Structure formats: structure tokens, C-alpha cells
Amino acid sequence: MAITVVEVTKRFGAFVALQDVSVSIAEGSLTALLGPSGSGKSTLLRVISGLEEPDEGQVLIEGRDVTHKPSRSRGVGFVFQHYAAFKHMTVWENVAFGLKVRKRPRAEINERVHDLLSLVQLEGLAKRYPSQLSGGQRQRMALARALAVEPSVLLLDEPFGALDARVRQELRVWLRRLHEETKVTTIIVTHDQEEAMEVADQIVVMNEGRVEQIGEPRELYEHPANEFVMSFVGPVNRIGDAFVRPRDIVVSLEPEGSEQEAMVQRVVHLGFEVRVELVRDDSQHMWAQLTSEEAEALELQRGLIVYVQPRHQRVFSNK
Amino acid sequence: MATSPTVAAAAPGRAKSLAGAALGRGILAGYLSLIVLVPLAALVWRSGQDGRHAFWSAVTTPQAVAALRLTLVSSLAVAAINAVTGTSIAWVLVRDRFPGKGLLNAVIDLPFALPTIVAGLTLLVLYGPSGPFGIDVAFTRVAILLALLFVTLPFVVRAVQPVLLELDREMEEAAASLGAKPTAIFRRIVFPNLLPAILAGVALAFARSVGEYGSVVLISGNLPFKTEVSSVYIFSHIESSDTTGAAAVSVVLLAISLAVLLAIGAFRRWRDEA
Amino acid sequence: MTARYLLRFGTIGYLLMVLLIPVGLVFYRAFQHGLGPAWDAVTTPGAVHAFWLTILIAAIAVPANALFGVALAIALVRHRFPGHGLVNALVDLPLALSPVVVGLALALLYGTGGWLGGLATHGVKILFAVPGMVLATIFVSLPFVVREVVPVLREIGTEQEQAASVLGGSPFYVFRRVTLPAIRWGVAYGIVLTMARAIGEFGAVSIVSGRIEGQTQTLTLYVKDQFDNFDFTGAYAASVLLAAIALITVLAMSLLKPKDGA
Numbered sequence: 084m085a086i087t088v089v090e091v092t093k094r095f096g097a098f099v100a101l102q103d104v105s106v107s108i109a110e111g112s113l114t115a116l117l118g119p120s121g122s123g124k125s126t127l128l129r130v131i132s133g134l135e136e137p138d139e140g141q142v143l144i145e146g147r148d149v150t151h152k153p154s155r156s157r158g159v160g161f162v163f164q165h166y167a168a169f170k171h172m173t174v175w176e177n178v179a180f181g182l183k184v185r186k187r188p189r190a191e192i193n194e195r196v197h198d199l200l201s202l203v204q205l206e207g208l209a210k211r212y213p214s215q216l217s218g219g220q221r222q223r224m225a226l227a228r229a230l231a232v233e234p235s236v237l238l239l240d241e242p243f244g245a246l247d248a249r250v251r252q253e254l255r256v257w258l259r260r261l262h263e264e265t266k267v268t269t270i271i272v273t274h275d276q277e278e279a280m281e282v283a284d285q286i287v288v289m290n291e292g293r294v295e296q297i298g299e300p301r302e303l304y305e306h307p308a309n310e311f312v313m314s315f316v317g318p319v320n321r322i323g324d325a326f327v328r329p330r331d332i333v334v335s336l337e338p339e340g341s342e343q344e345a346m347v348q349r350v351v352h353l354g355f356e357v358r359v360e361l362v363r364d365d366s367q368h369m370w371a372q373l374t375s376e377e378a379e380a381l382e383l384q385r386g387l388i389v390y391v392q393p394r395h396q397r398v399f400s401n402k
Numbered sequence: 403m404a405t406s407p408t409v410a411a412a413a414p415g416r417a418k419s420l421a422g423a424a425l426g427r428g429i430l431a432g433y434l435s436l437i438v439l440v441p442l443a444a445l446v447w448r449s450g451q452d453g454r455h456a457f458w459s460a461v462t463t464p465q466a467v468a469a470l471r472l473t474l475v476s477s478l479a480v481a482a483i484n485a486v487t488g489t490s491i492a493w494v495l496v497r498d499r500f501p502g503k504g505l506l507n508a509v510i511d512l513p514f515a516l517p518t519i520v521a522g523l524t525l526l527v528l529y530g531p532s533g534p535f536g537i538d539v540a541f542t543r544v545a546i547l548l549a550l551l552f553v554t555l556p557f558v559v560r561a562v563q564p565v566l567l568e569l570d571r572e573m574e575e576a577a578a579s580l581g582a583k584p585t586a587i588f589r590r591i592v593f594p595n596l597l598p599a600i601l602a603g604v605a606l607a608f609a610r611s612v613g614e615y616g617s618v619v620l621i622s623g624n625l626p627f628k629t630e631v632s633s634v635y636i637f638s639h640i641e642s643s644d645t646t647g648a649a650a651v652s653v654v655l656l657a658i659s660l661a662v663l664l665a666i667g668a669f670r671r672w673r674d675e676a
Numbered sequence: 677m678t679a680r681y682l683l684r685f686g687t688i689g690y691l692l693m694v695l696l697i698p699v700g701l702v703f704y705r706a707f708q709h710g711l712g713p714a715w716d717a718v719t720t721p722g723a724v725h726a727f728w729l730t731i732l733i734a735a736i737a738v739p740a741n742a743l744f745g746v747a748l749a750i751a752l753v754r755h756r757f758p759g760h761g762l763v764n765a766l767v768d769l770p771l772a773l774s775p776v777v778v779g780l781a782l783a784l785l786y787g788t789g790g791w792l793g794g795l796a797t798h799g800v801k802i803l804f805a806v807p808g809m810v811l812a813t814i815f816v817s818l819p820f821v822v823r824e825v826v827p828v829l830r831e832i833g834t835e836q837e838q839a840a841s842v843l844g845g846s847p848f849y850v851f852r853r854v855t856l857p858a859i860r861w862g863v864a865y866g867i868v869l870t871m872a873r874a875i876g877e878f879g880a881v882s883i884v885s886g887r888i889e890g891q892t893q894t895l896t897l898y899v900k901d902q903f904d905n906f907d908f909t910g911a912y913a914a915s916v917l918l919a920a921i922a923l924i925t926v927l928a929m930s931l932l933k934p935k936d937g938a
Contacts, residue, residue, distance in 0.1 A: 134838055154842045161842040167835035171857045180853075181843035225839075232843060423755070430751055431759075433744050437815050438766045441781035444791055448784045491687045498684055506688070508930035512695060514869075515922040515929070517876030517896045520915045523903065524698035527705055527912075534701070551694050584679070606771070613774025615879035616896070620903065633776040633879065640780060640883060649784065652777040659772040663765060666772075 084143075085110035085268040086131060086236060091140030093126055100126040101137070102292040108236075108270060108285075113262050115279035116272045117315070118289035124272045125240055127289070131270065132238050133157045145235055157236075160229030160267075164241040166221040168213035174200070174224050175209040181232035199227040202261070219250040230265065239271040243278070255282055276316050280304070288312050309399045320369040325396040329372035333392045334359065336381060342390035345369075350383050359383055361391060369393075442656065449649035460650035468627045469635040470654065476543070476631070477611035480550040481604045488558025488607075489600055495559070496566040513555045518616025521552050526621045541623030546631065549617040554607035561603030562596055565673065569595060598673035602666050609662040613655060702919060706912035717913035726898035727917070733806065733881075733894065734874040737813040741870050745821025746863060750855075752822070753829040770818050778815050779883025782808060786884075804886035809894065812880035817873040821866035828862035828934070829855075865932040872925040875918070 086108040093101040101123045108114050116124035129135040131142055133154030141150045149157050169177050178199055182192045200206045203223040213221050222242055229237060242258075243251040259282050262269055273279050279286050280300040288295040288303065288311075296308040307313035313326050320327045335342065349360040357378040359371045371391065373381075381389070450457055460466065495507050513521060525548055527533065530540040539545045569592065577587045615633040622629040624638075632651055639648035706714050717723065748767060752760070770778070786792050786802040795802055802808045836858065840850040856863075878896040885892040893901060895918055902910035 132842060134842065154838075155844045155846070159842060161839065163835050163839060165835060167839035169836055169840070169854060170832075180840065180845075184844040184849060228839075228843070426747065427751065427755075427757060430744065430747055431763075434748075434763065434766050437811065437818065438769060440791070441778070441785045441811075441815070442769075444785040445777070445781035448790075487687070487690055490683055491691070494684050494687045498680060500684065504930075506691065508926055509691070509695065511926045511929050512699065512922060515872040515876070515925040516699070517878055517899075517918050517922070519878045519896045519899050520702070520876075520918045520922075523899065523911060523915050524702045524919075527701050528698040548694070552698070555691075555695060609772035613772070613777065615774060615776050615882075620900075633774045636774075636776045636780060637879075637883070640783070645784070648780055652774075652780050655774050655777050659769065659774075659777075660765070663768055663772050666768075667764075 084108065085112075085145060086270070087141075087143040088127070088131065089141040089143070091127070091130055091137040091142065093123075093130060093135060093137045099292050101130065104140070104289075104292070104294055106287055106294065106297065108268060110268050111266050112284045113259070113269045113271065113282060114285045114287060115283035116270060116287050116289060117274070117276060117279040118295075119274055119315070121291070122289040123292040124274075124287075124289045128238050128240055128270060128272045131236070132159050132161050134161070158232075158234050160232065160234035160237045162222070162225045162229050162237070162239045162242050164244045166213070166218075166225050166245075168221050168225065170213055173210050173212055174205060174216070177213065177224055178227045178231050180228060185232065195231060196227075199231055202230075202264075203227045217250075218246045219254060222246065222254065226261070230267070235268065237267045237269040239269065241272050241274070244273075251278070258282060280316070286316075288315060290315075307397070313397065313399075318372070320393075322367055322369060322393060322396070325393070325398050327369075327393040327396050329358070329370050331394040331396075332361075332369060332371035333394060334361075334371050334373065334377075334381060334383075335390050335392070338390045340392070342392045345389055345391045347383055347385055347387045347389060349385060350378065352378075357383075361389070363391065445649055445656070446653055448645065449653045452646050456646055457650045457653075460644075460647040461654055463647070465626050465630070466632075466635060466647070466651050469630050469632045470651070472543070472546070472630065473612055473632040476546050476550060477608050480547060480554055480611045481608040483547075483551060484554055484558045484607045485600055485604050488555075488603060489562055489596065491559045492562035492566055496563060510556050510559050513553050518553060518614065519620070522549060522617040522620035525549055525552060525617065530621065540621055541625065541629060543622075543629055545621040545623075546618055546629060549621055550611045550614055553614055553617050554610050557607040557610065558600060558603035561599045561606070565596055565599040598669050602669040602673065605662050605666045605669060609659055609666075612658055612662075699919060702912060702915050706909070706916040709909065713909055714913045714916070717907070717910040718917055720910070722893065722901075723895075723898060723910070723914055726893045726895045726914070729806070729809075729893065730875055730895040733810050733813050734871055736810050737817055737874045738867060738870050740814055741817055742821050742863065742867050745818075745866060745870075746825055746859070748822045749825035749829055749859075753826055754834070767819050767822050770816050775812075775816055775877065775879030776883065779812060779880035782812055782815070782880070782884050803884055804892060806892065808884040809881045809892065812884050813874045813877050816877050816880055817870045820869035820873065821863060824862045824866035824869070824934075825859050828859045832858045861932060862934065865929070865934065868925060868928045868932060872922065875921060 084107045086106075088104060088106040091101055091104045092099070104123070104127060106127070116127060118124045126135060130137050133149065133152060137150065141148055143149065144157055144159070154161070169180065172180070175196055178196045179192050182195060187195075196209070197206075200209055203226055205220060205223055205227065208216065208220065213224065216224065225242075243254050246254065255278055258271075271279075271282065283300065285297065286300055286303055287297045290311050296303060296312045298306075303312060303316050307316060310326060313319055318329050320329060320332065338344075343363050343365075345361040345363040347359060348362055351358040351360070352375065355375060357373045357375050359373060359378065360368070361371060362368050369391070383389075491510065495503065495510075525545070526540060528535070529537050529545065529548060531538050539548065573591050574587050577591050582590070613633055614631070615637065618631055619634055619637075622631065622634070624630050624634045632655060636648045636651050636655075639645075639651070748763070751757070752763065783803060784790050786795065786808060788796070792802070800807075802811070836854050837850050840854045841847075845853065876896060877894070878900070881894055882897060882900070885894070885897060895914055899911050899914045899918070902908070902914065
């Protein structure tokens, strides 16, 4: 295991940020720490990096207990949401920083920085200052800077959070490709479930300082351990005690068995997907997700009476 | 954002870095104590050394009271005048455009950079007995006001300028689109937003005026009961070895300074909330 | 429209009356009898000594306050400790306190009967000597570097420092390579303000120095002394020298001023 976190607890005054958190990260994997604000995901990342020290528990990196070691001796790379670029240094100097600290020979630094700038597609911008770069470029620079010292682990704290939706999308794909090329164990913190699902091999879902579930994206989506994971990882309808995905609500024009009657309140066309808002005759509201072809076949419109049958309902036992 | 308060918190051998931090803090505390705290403590001690009655009678001699009254009244007047002139100057420097504005902006700092004794001399030259314009206000209370206006010129201006620069013009534009006239816009939109900064600048000007010595000592003539301010009073009592008298009145000035500092802190917090 | 012109010329008029004409006149009066007498007045032994003493005192006070000012700013912004408010008050106090009170406080501390009065009996002369004047000057010029660096430190935040730390920098390396460069203009501006205040100090040094001509007179004290002795040309000439230094200070200030005009 590249990284093992053992029963880590971290408090800030009276606030418990992490409670008995244990996680194992495989070498070469790309893991996402996913959760809402305040879930502790950033704190966990910072504890792994050494920027915070846990009150209880241990952190092991490649078998070494680094719990009380400073960040600079852990061999980790860290990328911040707001880049933390060294504003008074050029792009080149930023990327070279870690190498200069380690007093590498000039020729080696030159070669390494050059290679890295090519890797992140920032060649030609070496002499610019961070203020002259776009957000996406700054973040790529930050990545190059972190990779320069050949860390055994790369930690990214909501790296695309400060960027436009379009750039975020591009960088997600780019990050996955970079990971395949460098094969560095990577942990990314995000509150965006789509980002986690798209990018990660393994997702750690966190809430209020605890780990809710760990698994592959598909596993989490199809077999969520509890209500929180199910609602966080995808859209959900709550029907009584049960939870149903909108995609799992079957809408038909004729009853064939145990379907219940419902009225279409609103049909929203979102390109390929159609969202149908329904109310059942027992006043239960829900929405179904159909493809535009399915919706067209049913000739759905406001006021139409249809029959709904939820599949794959999940009921979770209360904690 | 849950950031560590110190980078050193992530340092190795936490004990070692904590000891280093403690040493550093000790040195800083020592510096501040030696330079500022201990001398002032000695002052307060000495003022009370002859007993409470001696302190009180030193502070309430007619001459001391006259000096204090003159000091406070002049300082308040100067603070009030600066509130108006300082804001106007800041307004002109931020909102207006004309050749030489940059130079004028730089010149505002001159009273700060100029030694107070030189300031006093320059005012004496212009507004004293041999002044070219025939104005002679030396040895009058007007002279005191002039000196204080000179040295406190930058305070309100520099306090208001950054706030005015950052002020969101859209608020004023919105008010105008709703039908407000320029004076109304100033009164209802701009002024309330500037008020905390104006007050902070005014308080600083007031504190400076209360303690001002170098510029006043030349031009005012230092006539007891007429043009003697508290700082001059203290100085003359040091010269005449009336240490208790000097120390007692000094403690009064110290108390005023502390009170003003508290007020400035409150105004600054108010400004930052806005 | 007319309101704008009224305001503009009103303020310019005010500045002329209160500031520009007086200063201009001193220059005029200093050179009224020609450059020669002015130069002679400024090159008397007393004046020359006063000049170098002023420089010496500033040369000690300014670096001391620069060094401790940066350290204090870092402590105030980046660290939490009890007595935060007290430190803030002590740092700001010299701005609001009369220099005469400062001088008296120092005289009481180091004079005979004072808590540190014993130093004099052991040969360490503080009062009526240069060390006392240095202490007074440090007191009055204390706040400036701190007050200029604090907002800059707040603004740059800790992330750059954290990033540098993770990349392998020791705390001192991070300070030298990341923190210091980020605050350098704030420090420079603060140093200019400190220097101006140190050179211009009058009231406090007046009390602690004993004003012994040729030995413990700074340039500002020299001006007063010449004035008292009716040597007006001498007073004006020294004033012009100080005013020239002030003008250079103002120039440096406008060049180094932080962009928000504070």
C-alpha cells in the first residue's frame, strides 16, 4: 500500500474534522476523496501531506510512519485550489523551486524543468510570471512544480475548483492522461461527484469527518452503503423509506401490474436526457429520467396520466 | 479554510520548533518591553510616587488645567477642520483630474516627512513678525491652530483615500438612476461609507495634535494661560525639575492617547466590516 | 460643474496657504543672502556634528526597527498568542503619544533614582548621551515597518509558504525565498517612513539629550538652538537641509507607496 491512514482523528478546538478515519491507497492509483464542504476531505489530505498533524492515529507512506514528520520530508507533492504560485518568481523558477532547495546541479534542473514544462504543455511560457497566465495554466504549472521533485504521492486539493466549467472539464481529462503517463499515486479532493466518477479508480466518500464508503465509481453508484452515499453520488428520489434513482422509475401509458397512477407535471428537455416531474395519486412527488426517444414514444406532456413503477428500490437501515 | 496558523507547526521535532518560537517571542517581548513598556511604566510609577494627592494637585493647578483645556480645544478644532478639508482633498485627489495632480498627491506627505521643528520654523517665517504677507499671528492661539493643521494634514486624507478608491461606483450610479442629485448621493451613499475611515483619520489627527510639540513651541510663544499647550507645560516643568508635575500631566496625556487608540481600533473594525 | 472647480481650487488654495508657501519661503529665506552664507552656516563644526549624529542615530534605529518590525508583523499575523492586544497597543502607541511624554518616560527610567538609573553609576551613560537618544528615536519610529508589513502579510496568505514547505523548504528557507520577497515593498516603504521619523525627531531627544552642543545635538536640535541664539541663517540653512531630506523622503514614498494609496 502506498498510503495507509490508520484511525486518524483531528480536532480544531471543539470541532471534530476527522473521526477515526482509516483509508488505504494502492500504489499507482488515482483516488478521489469525495464529500460536501466540512466533510473532512481536505483535512484528511492535509494530514496525509503533513500540513496538519492528527490528534490520534497514524499515517504511513510506503510503510514508513510519517505521522509526526514535517511535510517536507514526506516525499509528497501538493497542489492547492488557488494555485499558491510564487508570484514573484517566473514559471521556470516556480517549477525549479523544489530542485533548488535540494541543491541539484544546474544542468539537471534545466533539463528537468524543461521536460516538465513540455509534459504540462507550458513550454514557451517559462519566462512569464504567474499573473500573466490563465487559471488553467497556473494550475498546470503548480502540477509541474509538485512533480519536479519526483514525489511518491501527489495530493491535489480541489485543484479545478477555481476554474471555469469548460477548463475544469478539459483539465479532468488531461489529469487522467497525465496520471496514466506518470503513474504516480494520486489523491484528489473534490466535492464534485461527476469529477470523482470521471477521474478516479477508487472513491472515498466522506461526510462529517467519517468515511461513508470506499469503492470503485460503479460500485458506489450501484451498491451504495447508505442514504448519504446514494444521494451524493447520483440523483435520487425518496419514496417513503425507499430511495430510487430517476433512471429506475419506469413510466408507461398502460398499467400492467403493480404500477401506480401519476400525473405528469412538467417535462424538461435537457438534450439527450428528459426529466419528467410527476405526482402520484397519493401526493408523492418524484421525477423520472428518460432518454428523449423514450419520452417521445410516450408523447409525454403536462397533465398526462401515466403509470409508474420504481425498480431497484433501496431501503437503508437507520444508524 | 482550515489552514495552520503557522508553517512551523508542521516542523519536525515539534519540541524543537516550539522552543524556537518561544525564544523568538521572548526576544520580541523583550524588545517591546525595553523600548516602550518599561519606560512608560516608570513614568506612571513616578507620577504616583509622591502619593495620590500630589498627583491630583499637580494635575489640577490652574496653569496645568489651562494648558490642557487649550490643548484639547485646539485639537478638537483641528480634528473637525481636518474632517472637512481632509475629505475634500481626498475627494479631489481621487475623483478629479488635472495636470499636477500626481505632484499634489505626493506633497500631501510632506508634513509627515518634515521634522516638526522645521514645520514650526516655516510657519513662523510666513505667518510671524517678518512674514511677507503682513500676517502676524505669532504668539496667538491662531498660530497653534496653524501649526497643528500643518502637521495633521495627511492623516484624514490618507485614511479616506483608499476607501474612496475602492468605493463601488455602481452604488452611486444606481442612486443616480433612481433620481438622486449629486449632493444627495454624497450625503446618503458616499459619506456613510467614508465615515469610519474619516473618524479613524480624525482620531489620529486628534492624538497627534494633543501631543504635538516641535511645531507649536516656536510659533505659539508658550505664554502660560494664553498659548501654552500641555506638551510645552510638561517640558518647562522638566526643565524646572518639577518632576511630579511633569509626570502627572504626562500620564494624563498618556491616558488620552490610549483612549484614542482604542477608538481608532473600533473605527477600523467598523470600516472593515463595511 | 462649478462645484468641482470650487472644490479643486479650494483645496489647492488650502494646501498653498498651509503647506506649500511656508515651505517654499524657508528655502527662499535660507538662500536670501546667497549660497555662500547658507553653505557656511551649514558647515560649521556644530552643524556638521549634528548632521553626522543624526545619521548615526538613524543608522541604528532604522535597521533595529526594520528587523524587529518584520518579526513583530509575522508574530502578529501568523501566530496566535496571549497578549495579542497588548502588543498591538504597544506598537501603535508611539503614533498617538506626545514625544515629550516619551522623553520624560525615558529620563525617568534611566535618570538618577530611576529603575535603571544604576547603569549610569556603572559607567553606562544613557541619558545626556547618544544611547538615550537612540532609545528615544527607536521608540517614536517603532510602528512604521510593522504597520506596513501586517496588511501585506495578511493579503498574501499562507498558501505560498505552505507550498514551499511541502516542496522541501526549511522554515528559514521559506522565509528567505518566499515570504521576504513577497513583503519587500511593504518593508521598503516602512523603512522610508521610519527613517523620516527618526531624522525628524525633536521633542523626545530634546529631553534625553541635554542638548549639549557639539556632543548631543541632532540636526533638529541644532535648528532650535540656532533659532534661540538668533542665528536665523543658521537655523534656516539647517532647516533647508532637513527639508531637502524630507522632499527626497516624499519622493521615495510616492514611488514605493502600496497601490491602494494608503
